[in-house]
Amino acid sequence: MAIMMPASDQAVLARRAEIVAALRAFVPGEGVIDTPAEMRAYESDGLTAYRQPPMVVVLPDTTEQVSLILKYCAGQGIKVVPRGSGTSLSGGALPLEDGVLLGLGKFKRIREIDFDNRVVVTEPGVTNLAISQAVAHAGFYYAPDPSSQIACSIGGNVAENSGGVHCLKYGMTTNNVLGCEIVLMSGEILRIGGKGCENPGYDLMGVITGSEGLLGVITEITVRILQKPETARALMVGFAEVEAAGECVARIIGAGIIPGGMEMMDKPAIHAAEAFVHAGYPLDVEALLIIELDGPKIEVDELITRVETIARGCGSVTLQISNSEAERNLFWAGRKAAFPAVGRISPDYLCMDGTIPRGALPKALARIRELGEKYQLGCANVFHAGDGNLHPLILYDANKPGEIERAEAFGADILRACVEFGGVLTGEHGVGIEKRDLMPDMFSEIDLNQQQRLKCAFDSQGLLNPGKVFPTLHRCAELGRMHVHAGKLAFPDLPRF
């Protein structure tokens, strides 16, 4: 394991049997798992290169149980790692050797569907897709759609602020959640927000969303739901040069059109996808755009025409427009299967996740090509082109000595380039352990200290999911210390009134 996790607390490990017994008092029966064989299912999440069996797994099914567990662990100085469905691609749910893994998988109930207020109140273990399915009969859906939506839990979506193909138009998780019930590490149960548009006071919901399980354990969520658009159609456009495809994206946005989704694939990704799903993708183009317009039919038809004109003006070499749902789904089939398709052509791959300003796309792809040559590894790129979110898939073979290290170094260089081009380390997958040590490339020590002080306001002992997001851990007392600056006003030349 290339990444250092916080040192295990030997005193805690020595008391394992006692801790397991205490947890059994809170969660009876099969809710506590402590045999190595049964715990194996929990030793990694979607970032499978990293594995660590936890000290013990506990699967509560009530908020009160969560509260008792956390209060006990806080009192005993025991670390806790929360976990939803375990689909994180950044290692957010990687267990700790001396930590309790707190799984929310039994929180599977949708508590309330309120069509008049257009919200669903749900437990965190419900899958993203299940929410949409529960309201589909009335024409509603939940908009954020991470590609793992069949499996990923809504609690995990809130923890990671998950995105998806449609977030260009409909926002990320943070733009679609209204409230939650959260249990702090102290065991305190708090309710934040509700069915109204805005919450009073500081926007705690906003900062909890995307906090990667470091601030609290969410036990209930209120999400807003939308009416499904009347129809959707897609264009599939090929370009001989990546620059032309990038220009096309810029002109569509510049024309005031916000598509439901706008995806780009480069040549290696197109070839891998076509070989896998036979969607009829053109194989001799350098970049393929899939642009989906959704809304009322009259609007979609008009915008399809406008986008077609823009694409031809940018020198498209192939252009198809979907005329049926079957055709639209076929356009998407390759893109949606891009990760497994790449999995077929390479024994292993690393999926990266940086965001760049849209205009930096050609330069970013050129840099990735250079880096591929430097590291002697292939790379296929899929890209949420509308919002600048890049997913390079680095191809490697874990059985070849040194390749995974080279792949990780390649990935780190790509993310550093994203920051260099004015972007950020992660667009939707989270920092977790994967990008933790790159945080200083984007943030100064002062920036990171301010973030960690916020953590202290929620979890003063630093027991909840430690080792994630922040490369260096500080004690709260140390972070809260004030530098004493020289007294008196030190700015004689400042205009004063």
Add this chain to the structure above:
Amino acid sequence: MDTGSVVDTLKVRDAKDVEEVVRAAIANEQPLEIIGHGSKRGIGHAMATNAVLDLSALNAVTSYEPNELIITLQAGAPLADVLALIDTKNQQFAFEPVNTAPLLGTPALGTIGGMIAAGLAGPRRIRAGGARDHLLGAHAVSGFGDSFKTGGKVVKNVTGYDLCKLLAGSWGTLSVMTEVTLKVMPKPEAERTLLLRGLDDAAANKAMTAALGSPFDVSGAAHLPKSAFRAKTDGLGDLAGQDEALTVLRLEGITASAAHRANSLRELLAPFGTATLIEDAASAALWATIRDVLPFAASGALGAWPVWRIVCPPASGAALGSQLARETGGDVIYDWGGGLIWAALPPKGDAHAPAVRMRANAVGGHATLIQAAEDVRREVDVFHRQAPGIAALSERVRASFDPKAVLNRGRLSRGAVA
């Protein structure tokens, strides 16, 4: 503010100046009031300070990239100038920032920093989100006297905690923002507004619920009861003369689509009456009137009345608003499909706070006393008091940014910080 003592106003020129002023404030245990143009100074409690940190000279447009849909601005940039600038590229802030000047009787529209710190969003809040949804990144000086940054200059970003969410709507109590990056969005090509007349509050709430639950992408849903027209209001034009309640529903987008959806929605709402239609400029003027709460403007007939802003579950709006109006003899206007109630209530020492708060609490809502005389604000909590656990967490969050409470001390709560 104690106007009897000398007020020291420090006009900063850059982030370094802000750091110095905050550090001196910490060293001297001298709290600071943070202002831009001071347009929203009348909102909140009087602050325990006679030192003012003035950001109005930090007013540059750092960069504007229309094709990236972002703009980066210094916090003191005048909102009016920025709106004019992005309008040249046919773009806007989709959350429709409220212009509080008419309501408060102040001259200026204010600055970008004030817009974010107050976080007051207009009618499109229901579809496009609030200020918090459009703030992508910020540079700010904390109460430690240190500049820090959070977020970035791209729309899609989950790198680290999203401190932008906390800064938006924090009324300057967490940090002094010096530069912000905001999302801008294309202006819609066309807008159409359906007007339903004569509905009572309950029927109007039902009509708005039906409209917002339809697939027609409604971007504004408001109700002006008949009494809202007793004060002569700019922007309503001849709509006001008809002396009937007005329920209004907005559709925006490309022309063909907005027109088509307006027709579909009219059919859907037929049980509530026959809707008439206004377009583009007339529609925009109407929504600006609602956004800025002009029927309750300081210069109008109800100018002396305290004004509350109540946020609640949308379907609860009519019951809450109509009972409150009946009980107090006040006027209400509904926006956000019933989820936002502006209430102007007859003058009273406590501004009817117990009635307002009791009714808001009963439906899981909350209320802010946006406009009231200073002596009233001394007697009443301007901002909604939160449950003890949330209040304690919020105070820990505040202290994590500003442990000595040097920034806008006392603005959010009466006597919370000495």
